[in-house]
Amino acid sequence: MEKKRTTIVLFSGDYDKAMAAYIIANGAAAYDHEVTIFHTFWGINALRKQEPVQVKKGFLEKMFGKMMPRGAEQLGLSKMQMAGMGPKMIKHVMKKHNALSLTQLIELAQEQDIKLVSCTMTMDLLGLQKEELLDGVEYAGVAAYLADAEDGTVNLFI
Numbered sequence: 001m002e003k004k005r006t007t008i009v010l011f012s013g014d015y016d017k018a019m020a021a022y023i024i025a026n027g028a029a030a031y032d033h034e035v036t037i038f039h040t041f042w043g044i045n046a047l048r049k050q051e052p053v054q055v056k057k058g059f060l061e062k063m064f065g066k067m068m069p070r071g072a073e074q075l076g077l078s079k080m081q082m083a084g085m086g087p088k089m090i091k092h093v094m095k096k097h098n099a100l101s102l103t104q105l106i107e108l109a110q111e112q113d114i115k116l117v118s119c120t121m122t123m124d125l126l127g128l129q130k131e132e133l134l135d136g137v138e139y140a141g142v143a144a145y146l147a148d149a150e151d152g153t154v155n156l157f158i
Contacts, residue, residue, distance in 0.1 A: 012043055048134075
């Protein structure tokens with residue numbers, strides 16, 4: 001029997017939506033699915049390194065870089081942002097209940113050989129460079145995602 005395949009397009013840059021994507025991905029991998037998360041537009045911010053990386057950029061690329069959250073823990077919530085208090089409260093409640101943080105879920109995904117893909121077209125549009133993203137990330141366009149999704153048992157857009 002052929003291995004089941006799960007693909008997820010992570011479009012959202014919201015902490016809670018990214019968490020949902022990674023919880024589903026890690027669950028699918030635990031059930032022996034071959035899993036790909038294709039990060040595009042604001043979802044790529046979950047893959048950004050938290051520390052600044054020195055790369056040569058033009059003015060607009062620098063501006064995008066400054067405006068976008070740097071890394072998984074800097075993402076805001078989709079609801080109840082409350083001037084930054086919402087993410088702090090949800091992280092506190094998660095810690096109290098021993099839930100994994102988004103950063104830990106991403107690390108778990110990498111340990112489970114979940115394929116983390118960054119959309120190259122979006123990287124070009126937003127002025128992001130490979131050096132700014134986590135190690136182990138793959139780079140591809142929409143054709144590569146469609147090739148994975150074509151055989152997908154589960155295909156999600158978050």
